[in-house]
Amino acid sequence: MAGKLDGKKIAILATDGVEQVELTEPRKALEDAGATTELVSFEDGEIQGFDHLDHADKLKVDRTLSDVSADDYDGLLIPGGVANGDFLRADETAVKFAAAFAEAHKPIAAICHAPWVLVEAGIVKGRTLTSFPSLQTDIRNAGGTWVDEEVHVDQGLVTSRKPDDIPAFSAKAIEEFCEGEHENMPQPAGAAAAS
Secondary structure, eight states, X not given: OTTTTTTOEEEEEOOTTEEHHHHHHHHHHHHHTTOEEEEEESSSSEEEEXXXXXXXXXXXXXEEGGGOOGGGOSEEEEOOOHHHHHHHHTOHXXXXXXXXXXXXXXXXXXXTTTHHHHHHTTOOXXXXXXXXXXXXXXXXXXXXXXXXXXXXXXXXXXXXXXXXXXXHHHHXXXXXXXXXXXXXXXOOOSGGGOO
């Protein structure tokens, strides 16, 4: 897949508590395909990666949310991790950042607990997606359809369940980022998406 994403720039939205492998492995796949990636978080410095419930490595933040917009990127990757997903969905700036990608019809790839951010951003209504199984009620309550699949693609939205799904998740994310904007991508709904 080398060169498939040449010239594409992908934001990776994460904070402390990110499931490290869900950030580092898709990131490597995107970069191997030619993309430039930037880890975007709340503050400069580093975030704490996790291997399930154990501390993993510190990961260097490239840009802060206050310094970027969806206009700067061709797509968005949101890795999982229980704490990561929960911290991100509770932050208005992070939620609006994610919603802005849907508003601009730009592809979004979210794995494991990351779809919590999509729920909060109001972009799952009428969509079919997968996630870590414990999120299925949240997705249904937000008007989405939850499926138990290794990877699911719905009009530029790529979702997967867990670290075992990373190879399929990365491959589909590369495909969707390569395709670019998806005019049929449903738009955010509700107060969370309002600017």
